[in-house]
Amino acid sequence: MDPLLQIALQVGPFLFLLLFGFIIGTLVERSHYSDIRKREAKTRTLPVISFRRAPPSWQVSSGTLVSGSTVVSIDYFKRFLAGLRALVGGRIASYESLLDRARREAVLRMKEQAIASGYDAVVNLRLETSRLASSNRKGQGTAGVEILAFGTAVKRGA
Amino acid sequence: MILSNTEDVPGSTIREFYGVVTGSSVRAKHIGRDFMAGLKNLVGGELKGYTELLQEARQEAIDRMTQQAQAAGANAVVNVRFSTSSVAQGAAEIFAYGTAVRVE
Numbered sequence: 001m002d003p004l005l006q007i008a009l010q011v012g013p014f015l016f017l018l019l020f021g022f023i024i025g026t027l028v029e030r031s032h033y034s035d036i037r038k039r040e041a042k043t044r045t046l047p048v049i050s051f052r053r054a055p056p057s058w059q060v061s062s063g064t065l066v067s068g069s070t071v072v073s074i075d076y077f078k079r080f081l082a083g084l085r086a087l088v089g090g091r092i093a094s095y096e097s098l099l100d101r102a103r104r105e106a107v108l109r110m111k112e113q114a115i116a117s118g119y120d121a122v123v124n125l126r127l128e129t130s131r132l133a134s135s136n137r138k139g140q141g142t143a144g145v146e147i148l149a150f151g152t153a154v155k156r157g158a
Numbered sequence: 159m160i161l162s163n164t165e166d167v168p169g170s171t172i173r174e175f176y177g178v179v180t181g182s183s184v185r186a187k188h189i190g191r192d193f194m195a196g197l198k199n200l201v202g203g204e205l206k207g208y209t210e211l212l213q214e215a216r217q218e219a220i221d222r223m224t225q226q227a228q229a230a231g232a233n234a235v236v237n238v239r240f241s242t243s244s245v246a247q248g249a250a251e252i253f254a255y256g257t258a259v260r261v262e
Contacts, residue, residue, distance in 0.1 A: 017200060024201040032203065052164060063168030065161035065238055067216070071209045075202030098202065105204070124164045130242040132208065132250055144205050146212055146242060152162040155169075 068109025181222030
């Protein structure tokens, strides 16, 4: 076989995945961010605080646990970039934006749950990040990161 | 059953403590979901199948915890915490714990 063709066959799928991941991944991220911004504007009326207790002035009457979670994974292109970055060290911006999106999404889901059940605020917000490592030794397979946001939704006023 | 992750139930007073109650659930993902997640891994973004899986697992852990609290005679669980750990390849444990109390 022509050696050039052989190289093309070997590198081709990789380049295709790289390009595919880059294009779709960028589009997905852009639309997710615009969705997040829209929903954040809509839920701005619900205060979320990370204090253990609601301020006394709130005169809280009842409360319940609310939570929101999401599992995300990074695209092929960014994973490749992050792999390269790991060689020289430094900031991996692509992972930062992924986790930022996931965290904001989880908080939004929690807030939406609180609003849907008729609560006025969320106290004691806690955020948890856990890695769902499921990639095998070859570094293949799917791996994701779960972000969980939870807190106590409260009703204000007597 | 009232749940909260604060040290009291907002708007009511704790009358009695029944100690720590726990609940856990270990879930593995099934092949269909894993296949879709594998595709999703190329383009990045949310892995909805996994999100649902973990939500179900968390709900089950909470249910087990509240059953335990009910059996003890409690009507609320305060200071609820969660922990997630991947115990084996493709499996995750969701653990929920809190303090069972009676509030008025």
